[in-house]
Amino acid sequence: MKVVVAYDGSEHSHKAIEQLHLLNGTIDAVVVSVVRGPALGIRGAAVEVDQAEIDHARSALDKVSGELAAAGLTARTRLAMGEPADVVVDVAEEEKADLIILGTRGLNLAKRIVMGSVSASVLHHAPCSVLVVR
Template sequence: MFNKILVGIDRSLISKKVFEVALSFATATGANLMLVQVLSDREEDYPQLPAYSYYPMWDDQTVRIYQQQWEEYKKQGIEILNNLAQQATEAGIATEFTQMSGSPERSICQIAYTWNADLIIVGNRGLTGIKEMVLGSVSNYVTHHAPCSVLIVRDTELLPPQSTSE
């Protein structure tokens, strides 16, 4: 059965549902949770340097402002992880978390490998077409490269309506 469940958490709305599914699985199986947040420039609120501030024209103030935004961004992510870990702990689930920067899909697979995860639970934001090609699909990559089973939580509100034939 599942003893170690790795949960991919980001700032999207689907993450709440992903966490709820993971908590349900962990409660049912007695598994430990590892909440993973990978800070990526693919997220909408990822701090960006202003368009006018190209290297080598960065001035000290621009760099300071960016560093402040970056630190606040990381801090908000840790608060999200801390709150989720606290909820899981209160439910009797042994939980740890980690935050890092980089490629979400590769980082999730690497942590799953080193942590010996039995299951990875990630969300699917419903990107299709050009957006999926440009931004990539974390869930697709993880499904094909993970060292263990993967459960993808879909946002049913983003799915196209199903046609019914009578």
């Protein structure tokens, strides 16, 4: 089974990683971390992504990869830039994933209506099954 796991180092994304331990059979896992950006500034000029954010994401991926290896699981990691929901869906399509696993921050209804959420967007656009973990 090919699985894409969205990971940002948060408690919710750790819970998503934990789900890999519950799956049976051969698992081909890809752990993806997304740094928002690059973006357009107020005058339309490109705003670069903060290198510290990239370094933090890379460090989080390295750490979780080590934790998975210590538990006997292997996973490829991918660091990408863009809108998190779009990137997760794109990676799932590229990888021909059977399942996407991601955490949720549990946004309240008002915030979800105004802002949307990564998990809601992935649920609506994913090319495969999605497991959202609380």
